[in-house]
Amino acid sequence: MTGRDQPTAPIGPLPLSIAEYAERARSRTDPGVWDFIEGGAGGERTLAANREAFERVRLRPRVLTGTAEPDLSTTILGRRWAAPLGVAPLAYHTLMHPDGEVATARAAGAAGLPVVVSTFAGRSFEDIAQATDSPLWLQVYCFRDRGTTLRLIQRAERAGFEALVLTVDTPRLGRRLRDLRNEFRLPPHITPANLPAEGADYSSPSAHSRTEMDPGLDWSVIAWLRSASRLPVLVKGILTAEDAERAIAAGVDGIVVSNHGGRQLDGAPAALDALAGIATAVRGRCALLVDGGVRTGADVLASLASGADAVLLGRPVLHGLAVGGGDGVRHVLDLAVGELAEAMSLTGTPSAARADSALLTAPAPAAAPPASSPAVPTTLSAPAVLRRADLHASVSDPVLDTMNFLNEITGRFPDAVSFAPGRPYEEFFETEEVFGHIRRYLDHLAAGHASPEAIRTALYQYGPTAGLIRDVIADSLRVEEGMDVPAASIVVTVGAQEAMLLVLRALFAGPQDVLLVASPCYVGITGAARLLDIPVRPVEERAGGIEPADVETAVRAELAAGRRPRAFYIVPDHSNPTGSTMSREARQELLDVARRYGLLLLEDSPYRMVSAGRQLPTLKALDQDRLVVHLGSYSKSVFPGARVGFVVADQIVRNESGGESLLADELAKIKSMVTVNTPALSQAAVAGALLAVGGRLADRNAPAAKHYGEALRVTLDQLEKHFPGGGPESPERPAHGVRWNAPSGGFFLSVRVPFTADNTALLRSAGEHGVVWTPMSYFYPEAGGDREIRLSFSYLGHDRIEEGIGRLAAFIREQSPADAG
Ligand SMILES: Cc1cc2nc3c(=O)[nH]c(=O)nc-3n(C[C@H](O)[C@H](O)[C@H](O)COP(=O)(O)O)c2cc1C
Incomplete structure (x- = not known):
């Protein structure tokens, strides 16, 4: 224990505000530990900005609104929280009290609020889970060794955790000058309870992060997390609308707007200042949370008014622990919730869900974006140049390009036989x-x-x-x-x-x-x-x-x-x-x-x-x-x-x-x-x-149906001629490695080929062999279909089908590895 006094010693008259908890906690905490907790990166400009942004906020009081009992409850990812407030992931609660995260979870659970448990929790997931019925989410740092990350996730899942919060703003830890000056080291008994004890030195958080964390993560990590777990995935550390769009495109279930409490990029915007633009971009498509500098109930309300669904509270939770263990945490949370209820009542906000920007007075000048800000242009110079990143993310989605690509190829190779379009036969x-x-x-x-x-x-x-x-x-x-x-x-x-x-x-x-x-x-x-x-x-x-x-x-x-x-x-x-x-x-x-x-x-x-x-x-x-x-x-x-x-x-x-x-x-x-x-x-x-x-x-279409049936039969016959034994009725996998199905009608069939049938292969097929088809991977919402093609036979006459399957066969043979069987 690094606190100076007994952590659960009587705490005297109860502090009346979260700020008072900070004061008392400071006097009870070792100065090196205090700096580790309180400090930010570099000149601590972003750390200060988090508070300044809230200081600038002015809420609009409304009167005679009849709001007697505002409803604070909030539903996030299908779970009800007693108030739109949770505990942010914080490493090593055990620095402040030996009960650490267990005490925090018990206090939050009693208040009906969730806890995001850090990868570097000082207590085991199982013990933490025992202490609360409220939601527990796992904050994930991705290690160079994915196996370690995977085991961490699986352990949390087994303990009943309900979501994963991937922290994305730490490819490396920010330069925290206070820790460097203090040569800060964790006391020997402070270790991460859910990570392997052997083989890693956790005593210097920055050195550990440099050697063990994966510094090269990109958006594919979201798909990896999805493959690793069925839990919903949130990303924490988003500060721009562009990254929020990318996150949504990657399929996240939630975003935490955060600058890591000013501990990463010094000079990054205050979390509250970044929030409104991100909320506009997100438009309710996923859960939106924010943390950084929240110290009062009015700050919580200002965050909701700026578009957040809920906020996370960071350092004050550690202050509560230092001052009064679990009781201290409970009181800190109660203060925030009580002040929120008061602010809602004085602004006539009947429920957390109804908090919107009408609660805020116009932003003070300091909050306005600089005139040169590229993100929010006020005028467009001619000729107008729009950034794709500012357009709706769907325009960058390959799904919306599939038809164009096929049309373009068909146009570029007019003599090719095209099995791509699902069009009716024109002779009718x-x-x-x-x-x-x-x-x-x-x-x-x-x-x-x-x-x-x-x-x-x-x-x-x-x-x-x-x-x-x-x-x-x-x-x-x-x-x-x-x-x-x-x-x-x-x-x-x-x-x-x-x-x-x-x-x-x-x-x-x-x-x-x-x-x-x-x-x-x-x-x-x-x-x-x-x-x-x-x-x-x-x-x-x-x-x-x-x-x-x-x-x-x-x-x-x-x-x-x-x-x-x-x-x-x-x-x-x-x-x-x-x-x-x-x-x-x-x-x-x-x-x-x-x-x-x-x-x-x-x-x-x-x-x-x-x-x-x-x-x-x-x-x-x-x-x-x-x-x-x-x-x-x-x-x-x-x-x-x-x-x-x-x-x-x-x-x-x-x-x-x-x-x-x-x-x-x-x-x-x-x-x-x-x-x-x-x-x-x-x-x-x-x-x-x-x-x-x-x-x-x-009745009207009987001749057309007959034609399509025959076109299907010709296609199947031709496939059989070139690749004997590849049809669905042959039990053996033929040596040529080509298989297809035999639909009972319609315009399409699917052919499995022994190579990757992507756009590059399609271009070669069209250019060198004069035959066009559709890569089946276009039709898989997630990964799949890499070695399959779709053939549409509806648009072609029988002789063109024969010609086209002949060309396709030549192409397939050329592409196939010698050992296709
Ligand atoms: C001591 C300390 C430890 C932290 N540990 C983590 C962590 O393990 N994972 C993480 O994603 N964020 C961590 N954070 C960042 C917090 O989750 C959060 O973003 C920040 O503290 C919110 O700002 P606030 O403290 O001003 O409320 C930590 C912050 C502090 C102060």
């Missing part, structure tokens, strides 16, 4: 036919007693947002799909892509909502989720397609991590990209899983009406409980130039006062701000095509 389109379709729809309106003026309006004016032709679509779904849904539950959209965007926007309310997708997966849905900052979790498809049990496992994992699996996206028939089809039993089981967990199913099935043979019922037709939102497209079954799709959303939406609407009504509201309405001419053309066949598209 008749230019004149489209006029007949429109005429037929107008006659249909007239037959329904629409006046010539009403028909003119329907065609020429803005139309109803939910669509003109909902009744025609509803009739078609009833006669053809056995899907008995009211026209009011349908919204006609600009392709199924718009339907995806509307549905995702409506259903996903906050960062806790997660979209599950079959993986590999159509990029339209993952791209739309990316635009809307919706986290996506893959459910791996097996050889026979999606297993409902795997969906259930994924749902449970998300629930356990405090997230809400909101919906599962699937193409059950002849899927894009693999061509797989779910069995009838699997459909039923998937509906059972959805019912058990309140999971919505987003069913997308554009290929069934252009596939030969009897189709299985859609999930929507089997759905008795309105669990399925059905996304429809006429791009394959009528023609893609119309860009007409639709969504069936018959789910009931109930508001607080008990009033009800359909999900379709809510989608129409969103659509009114996206495309206003789907073009009437396009709707008329599609409706005319439906009316021509009494709504039975399968």
Whole structure:
């Protein structure tokens, strides 16, 4: 023990503020230890800035607000905290009291508040966990030896810790002059209780950090953490909006805005000053916490008003420990919480969630960014140059580039045979036919007693947002799909892509909502989720397609991590990209899983009406409980130039006062701000095509379905000719190492090749062999599919397929290692 007095000696009259705790703690602590705790890096400018930023804040008192009992409680990562306040990770609480982190956790637990436990905790995770029921998170420093880090994480997980907080601002420890001057060494009995005792000298924190910590971490460490643990991951030490965007793009569950209490980069901004810009960038997409300089309840409120969901308290916790052990910590926390309640009441803030920037007076001049700040330009010089880093992160996401890249390659090599586009075969389109379709729809309106003026309006004016032709679509779904849904539950959209965007926007309310997708997966849905900052979790498809049990496992994992699996996206028939089809039993089981967990199913099935043979019922037709939102497209079954799709959303939406609407009504509201309405001419053309066949598209498309079936057969025959024994029915792995599946319909199949099929390989294939395909890795939301390609055969005539598979075979053989078998 390095405190001067008995740490739990009577503490006299209770300090009235956290500042008084600091004063008392100082008199009880060894000066070297005190400097270690209190000091910052360099000239301690950032350390001072943390406090100065709070000193500048002025809160706006509001009167007669009726706020008697403000609600301080806060939910973070699915767990309720009694107040938006937790304990920051601090090394070696045992420096201040032998009970160390155990005393801290007991005090925080009694106050209903969480603790972030440092990698360098002085007490074991198991003992700490025994002391509290409140959430414990592990602060992770990543060691050069990942095995050490992994074992630390696994130990914390076993002890019941609920999240990982990766500290990202310490590739090396800051130059702390006080420690250098004091030649600070930890007393011999102060050691990290959860790290290996042998082989490491922990006595000098800076020397230890230099030799043991990984100084070269990059963003890939997030994926590594995800692979190491199922716990949610936060990053601590973010100070710029750019890094916050990167963190979100890397899939973190939370961000701690922090300059490490001024202990790292001297000259970095105050945490509070950095917070507002980061909160604007984050826009609620993940949990946002802040630490650094928080010393009063008003500081907590100012942090919430600047966009934080919660704050972490650092040094004051150690002061409480030094003064009164666990009791001291409890009192420090009570002071902060009590002052917060008081500040909320005096500003008329009814709940922590309602704290916003209206609580703050305009920032004092010192807080304003300098005029030359590049991050917030006030004017743009001509020509305007925008930094990509300032744009929404989705524009830098490779998913949004996949289509462009394929189009570019197809354009660059016009003579290549392209197995890339999922387009319908053009020989079935008749230019004149489209006029007949429109005429037929107008006659249909007239037959329904629409006046010539009403028909003119329907065609020429803005139309109803939910669509003109909902009744025609509803009739078609009833006669053809056995899907008995009211026209009011349908919204006609600009392709199924718009339907995806509307549905995702409506259903996903906050960062806790997660979209599950079959993986590999159509990029339209993952791209739309990316635009809307919706986290996506893959459910791996097996050889026979999606297993409902795997969906259930994924749902449970998300629930356990405090997230809400909101919906599962699937193409059950002849899927894009693999061509797989779910069995009838699997459909039923998937509906059972959805019912058990309140999971919505987003069913997308554009290929069934252009596939030969009897189709299985859609999930929507089997759905008795309105669990399925059905996304429809006429791009394959009528023609893609119309860009007409639709969504069936018959789910009931109930508001607080008990009033009800359909999900379709809510989608129409969103659509009114996206495309206003789907073009009437396009709707008329599609409706005319439906009316021509009494709504039975399968009849209309029988010749096309036959053509696609034959194209599939030719593709499979050609593959077999060039790579005998590679089909799904051959049990042996053939020597050439090429395998493929044999879908029952649709536009696609998947081929496994014995080399990495990436963009470089694709360029070589297009340039040197004149054949284009799609790397399957495009369709994996996370890693996967590196040695697979997607072949689309729908757009090509049989002779082009033969030619193309011949070229593909030559390319594959050239690429394959000699020992491919
Ligand atoms: C003595 C001490 C030890 C710390 N140890 C750690 C640590 O192990 N891991 C970490 O991420 N941050 C550590 N920090 C930084 C804190 O988590 C936090 O960012 C900072 O203390 C907040 O500022 P405040 O002390 O002004 O409240 C430490 C800070 C201090 C003062």
